[in-house]
Amino acid sequence: MSVDTAITARSRPSALGGDLRRFWSLTYTLAATDFKLRFFGSALGYLWTLMRPLLLFGVLYFVFTEVVRFGGDIKDYPVYLLSAIMLFTFFSETTARGVTSLVERENLLRKVRFPRMVIPLSVTLNAMFNLGLNLIVVFVFVIASGITPRWTWLELIPLIALLVLLATGVTMLLSALYVRFRDMQPIWEVALQMLFYASPVIYVTEALPDSIERESMASPLTAVLTQMRYALVDPTAPTAADVIGGAARLLIPLAVVVIVFVLGVWVFMREAPRIAENL
Amino acid sequence: MLLTATVSNPTEARTSALERASVAVSVQGVDKAFRMPHQRYSTLKERALHPFAARSFDEFEALRDVTFEVKTGEFFGIVGRNGSGKSTLLKCLAGIYGLDRGRVEVSGRVSPFIELGVGFNPDLTARDNVLINATMLGLSRKEARAQFDEIIAFAELEEFVDLKLKNYSSGMAVRLGFSVAIQMDAELVLVDEVLAVGDAAFQQKCFAEFDRMKAERRTILFVTHDMGSVERFCDRGLVLERGRVADLGPPEQITRTYGELNFGQLPGVADLPPSDEPVRILSAWCETADGERSTVSRQGEQLIVCVRVAFARELLDPEFTLNFRNEARHTILVASTRTLDEPTGRFEAGENVTLRFAFMNRLAASRYTITAAVGEATRGFEAYGRAEDVTAVIVQAPHYTGGVIDMPFELELERS
Numbered sequence: 001m002s003v004d005t006a007i008t009a010r011s012r013p014s015a016l017g018g019d020l021r022r023f024w025s026l027t028y029t030l031a032a033t034d035f036k037l038r039f040f041g042s043a044l045g046y047l048w049t050l051m052r053p054l055l056l057f058g059v060l061y062f063v064f065t066e067v068v069r070f071g072g073d074i075k076d077y078p079v080y081l082l083s084a085i086m087l088f089t090f091f092s093e094t095t096a097r098g099v100t101s102l103v104e105r106e107n108l109l110r111k112v113r114f115p116r117m118v119i120p121l122s123v124t125l126n127a128m129f130n131l132g133l134n135l136i137v138v139f140v141f142v143i144a145s146g147i148t149p150r151w152t153w154l155e156l157i158p159l160i161a162l163l164v165l166l167a168t169g170v171t172m173l174l175s176a177l178y179v180r181f182r183d184m185q186p187i188w189e190v191a192l193q194m195l196f197y198a199s200p201v202i203y204v205t206e207a208l209p210d211s212i213e214r215e216s217m218a219s220p221l222t223a224v225l226t227q228m229r230y231a232l233v234d235p236t237a238p239t240a241a242d243v244i245g246g247a248a249r250l251l252i253p254l255a256v257v258v259i260v261f262v263l264g265v266w267v268f269m270r271e272a273p274r275i276a277e278n279l
Numbered sequence: 280m281l282l283t284a285t286v287s288n289p290t291e292a293r294t295s296a297l298e299r300a301s302v303a304v305s306v307q308g309v310d311k312a313f314r315m316p317h318q319r320y321s322t323l324k325e326r327a328l329h330p331f332a333a334r335s336f337d338e339f340e341a342l343r344d345v346t347f348e349v350k351t352g353e354f355f356g357i358v359g360r361n362g363s364g365k366s367t368l369l370k371c372l373a374g375i376y377g378l379d380r381g382r383v384e385v386s387g388r389v390s391p392f393i394e395l396g397v398g399f400n401p402d403l404t405a406r407d408n409v410l411i412n413a414t415m416l417g418l419s420r421k422e423a424r425a426q427f428d429e430i431i432a433f434a435e436l437e438e439f440v441d442l443k444l445k446n447y448s449s450g451m452a453v454r455l456g457f458s459v460a461i462q463m464d465a466e467l468v469l470v471d472e473v474l475a476v477g478d479a480a481f482q483q484k485c486f487a488e489f490d491r492m493k494a495e496r497r498t499i500l501f502v503t504h505d506m507g508s509v510e511r512f513c514d515r516g517l518v519l520e521r522g523r524v525a526d527l528g529p530p531e532q533i534t535r536t537y538g539e540l541n542f543g544q545l546p547g548v549a550d551l552p553p554s555d556e557p558v559r560i561l562s563a564w565c566e567t568a569d570g571e572r573s574t575v576s577r578q579g580e581q582l583i584v585c586v587r588v589a590f591a592r593e594l595l596d597p598e599f600t601l602n603f604r605n606e607a608r609h610t611i612l613v614a615s616t617r618t619l620d621e622p623t624g625r626f627e628a629g630e631n632v633t634l635r636f637a638f639m640n641r642l643a644a645s646r647y648t649i650t651a652a653v654g655e656a657t658r659g660f661e662a663y664g665r666a667e668d669v670t671a672v673i674v675q676a677p678h679y680t681g682g683v684i685d686m687p688f689e690l691e692l693e694r695s
Contacts, residue, residue: 022417029414037402111397112415113374113389183323273377276370277313 023115030105030122035129049130050137053089057082060202074204079145080233084201084225086134087160091167091221092192094127098171099178099185106279116272120171124164131160142232155231159224162257166220169261176271179278200225205243217244223253297350297514301386303467303498304349304372309381311342311364311371311522341367343522345381349515351466352496354489356509356516356530358537364522365502369469372500387466387498390416394471395456401445405436405455408444412459426462433484434458454481461488468492471502486511506534507644510677531577531675538575538673558594558653558664561587561631565649565672578676578685582640586651588664590630596622597663601636602650604668611642611683641684644676 039045061078064070074080101123102109102116109116135156143149178184199221205213216222217240227240241247271278314337341364349355359365370376372383398415399408409430413423431437434454444452460470489512492499503509509516509530516533518526518540526536567573568581576582584601603612614636616623626632649672652665676685 021419025414025419029411029420033400033403033407033411036407037400108398108415110370110375111394114415181323276375277377 023118026114026118027122027125030118031125031129034122034126046133050134053082053085053134054137056089057085060085064202070203070207075234075236076145076147079142079147080204080229081202082141083138083228083232084199086131086138087163087225087228088196088199088201088221089134090127090131090160091163092196093130094124094167095170095174095188096192097127098123098167099174099188101171102175102179102275103279109276109279116275117172117268120175120268121168123171124168127167128164147233150231150235152231152235155227159228159231162220162254163224165261166257169257169264172264172268173260176268176275179271179275195219195221198222200229204229204237206238213243214245217249218252218256220253220257223250293514297353300350300352302348302384303351303353303386304355304500305382305384306345306347306368306372307382307384309342309345309368309371309383310340310379311367311376312338312340312379314338340522342371345519345522345524347517347524347527349498349500351386351498352493353514354493354499354501354512356513356533357500357502357519358504358506358509358516358533359519359525360540363519365519366471367522368519369471369500369502373469385467388464389467390460390463390465390469395453395460397456399444399452399456402443404441404443405431405447406440409455409459412456413462416459416463417465418462430455430458430462433461435481450478450481457485457488461492466497468497468499470499472504506537506675507677507679509534510675534675535573535575535577538675539573541673556664557590557592558597559589559591560651560653560664560666560669561589563587563649563651563666563670565670566635574671575673575675576640578640578642578644578674579687580640582638582672582674584636584638584649584670584672586634586636586669588632588634588653590626590628590632592628594626594663596624597626598654599623599634600652600654602652603642603647604650605645605647605683609683611647614638640674641686642674643681643683643685644674644679645683646671646673 039048044051057078061081064081065077098120101119105119108114109119174184174188198216199219200207200216205216205222205226208216217226223240223244226238226243230237230239240253241250244250244252345364345368357365357368367376371378372385373389396408396412398411400411403411406427409427410420410423413426413430414420418426431440434451434457436451436455439447439451444455447455486508489499493512501508501513513530513533515528516530517524517528518533518536520540525540526533563584563586564572565574565576566583566585567576568583570583586599586601588599598615598617600613600615600617602610603614605611648668649670650665650667651669653663654665655661655663678685
């Protein structure tokens with residue numbers, strides 16, 4: 001008997017699986033289906049994905065330029081605000097939906113053998129579709145504001161890649177833990193709210209008190225947004241390296257991303273075999 | 280009956296081919312337990328408050344020391360009552376659940392589907408659902424699109440391709456699921472309860488599909504409650520009872536064991552309480568042709584109903600009757616000694632006798648309760664002793680015709 005599959009007490013359904021083509025087509029199908037379903041039956045469809053960050057932008061813009069008069073002295077504040085909201089929305093959307101993703105896909109997990117990591121990754125991919133579309137709006141806005149295209153715009157690609165890595169790591173970590181601890185969702189909801197204010201979305205890093213300005217850069221979100229401001233909006237703004245005090249120190253937020261990602265993958269791999277049973 | 284009875288040679292050929300075939304699935308001593316905490320600690324606070332309490336849980340042993348082998352090309356049935364571990368076993372084979380002990384070896388590509396229509400979403404059209412389902416089952420998106428028309432054609436749902444699935448009837452959704460599932464060219468197919476839904480015409484189509492898979496010598500593991508399809512398709516099977524293998528063997532044996540597990544608790548051999556009737560029926564039971572007590576009888580084989588009777592006073596030529604009622608409580612068959620040519624003779628007071636009624640079983644598959652009575656044969660029927668529903672028998676048949684009896688017949692065809 002030529003054994004193609006041997007299952008023993010030690011072998012378990014894996015997180016990754018061996019077939020990359022199937023892995024990808026599953027991830028893509030799930031992400032595309034979610035994308036389609038999300039606004040199914042609503043008259044404006046995809047526009048709703050856009051409306052949420054745009055409305056948030058409208059409110060914040062009004063509050064911070066008209067009421068608190070904060071944004072006035074920041075160059076191209078509306079452009080920065082909008083792009084920061086879009087990037088942060090990507091992060092919050094991925095992770096918030098990612099937390100419950102495994103539990104929501106219970107029917108698949110319990111009935112079909114497939115690499116478990118497909119599920120959190122499909123959530124990230126789905127959010128990337130949205131981000132892609134939202135970025136079009138951002139660029140329209142940027143150009144309409146009279147900002148001339150620059151090569152530094154390309155820096156957005158690695159910046160977004162870092163964000164994707166971070167969001168995926170968090171999603172894998174939280175979704176695996178959520179199977180066992182259902183408090184993960186409310187906890188993460190609060191954490192996201194805190195992160196929103198702790199990151200320079202409605203303000204810029206220079207506005208922070210000097211004592212914590214540099215330390216705040218340890219957060220990858222802060223570092224990415226700060227660098228984004230320099231690269232996309234205002235070439236005279238300080239780069240992330242300027243704020244943290246030297247390019248070498250950028251290894252700190254980078255290390256945070258890597259650690260979160262590796263931790264997420266590790267926890268997920270560890271939990272993956274028993275997900276179907278623990279659901 | 281005659282029409283299907285002529286296939287014995289291919290069957291023999293198949294049996295000997297299977298004997299020579301290689302092993303496709305080997306399951307050795309598999310244990311699988313689920314931990315069921317007395318109280319599920321699923322919030323951090325609870326866990327923080329009771330750090331050690333969480334360790335108290337019940338082990339529910341879903342599978343215990345399950346061992347069997349399936350040959351390549353075999354159609355293998357897995358039956359058992361609800362909760363006996365059938366689906367767990369299939370999930371272990373598919374690699375969805377891990378094992379606690381033992382070893383499963385599979386040669387060939389396993390279809391990953393356990394249930395039909397996995398991942399179907401009610402808000403999507405049939406078209407989208409087929410693509411998703413096919414991707415879940417292992418086709419690439421390109422392959423799924425290429426086979427789409429074929430899938431829809433098999434399901435006979437061409438007119439409803441762009442209808443949302445929630446507007447489908449449940450039978451239509453199952454048809455769609457089945458049509459996708461059979462497109463997978465897996466060498467080992469795991470099927471869990473597919474024939475429960477679907478109308479007669481589609482079931483017929485599924486049967487044809489099973490026959491085709493059999494002919495292609497694909498290995499099929501088939502979970503079902505329908506003994507008719509076990510007998511019709513399976514080469515062998517196993518019965519699970521509380522996670523253990525209760526029986527393993529040819530389909531007739533499997534369906535019999537299954538029937539006994541389900542209905543074995545009937546008052547088949549129990550002694551009846553004493554009464555002051557002139558004739559007491561002490562007990563009754565059924566036997567197979569080889570004299571073994573059984574609560575199950577196969578259509579086409581001999582069914583022997585035994586009744587033990589005690590006479591309290593002397594009787595001359597009493598009439599003994601058996602009355603078979605089906606599940607709908609319709610009287611299907613009455614056997615009376617009155618129809619025999621010879622009188623039954625004289626019985627002394629205090630005499631105990633055992634009567635054996637031997638039938639050629641032509642009853643349709645159902646459960647029959649049997650009422651035994653002893654009475655006066657001369658005028659009408661005056662019962663001296665009677666025991667309502669004293670025993671019961673499950674009749675198993677390879678076919679379900681819808682009638683209450685299945686008569687063998689010969690067919691002659693004359694073309695004018």
